[in-house]
Amino acid sequence: MKRIGLVATLLLCAAPVSADLLGFSVGATVGGARVEYEGNDDYGVEYGINGSYHINDMFSINAGVVQGSADVDARGGNAKNEIDYTAFPLTLRADLPLVIGSVYGKLGTNYYDYDIDRSGVPRESDDGWGFAGGAGVVFTMLPFIDLSLNYEYRDMGDVTNNSILFGVSAGL
Helix, strand or coil, X not given: CHHHXXXXXXXXXXXXXXXCCCCEEEEEEEEEEEEEECCEEEEEEEEEEEEEEECXXXXXXXXXXXXXXXXXXXXXXXXXXXXXXXXXXXXXXXXXXXCCEEEEEEEEEEXXXXXXXXXXXXXXXXXXXXXXXXXXXXXXXXXXXXXEEEEEEEEECCEEEEEEEEEEEEXX
16 A cells, blocks of 8 residues: 555656656737737737747747737728737747746747728738747746746738737646
């Protein structure tokens, strides 16, 4: 009976350590976004989910999906452009490890799709590929749970997006 208890205790203590052995992590983000269109900009909300494969302690490959929206003034300021977008960023991230987390930068691309609605004008849509980049700070709460504060930039054709996001991720 003592052996079973000892084995169970060792397995429970080792679980957080083994969480990062696979090199994968998944997370979610939410925050504010500044959306620019036709020389005007306004603030909206953005949220998303993401996954990472950690090549080593410094480099990882990140992919995800984000959705957001903002109401940006139309030219002349007499109407609003309701902009809804979805982006699929794919980036290479470089981390500089610190004592309780890391700071990072990332560069890559994103596939985007946006719709612009305004009264009296047919809906405008566009999709394609654009530049994506960002930087952030990660605070490691437990060996397998991280909190982060991120800045992300996405070029989406005629629409540009700058976001400040709060994120939570867990290692697998």
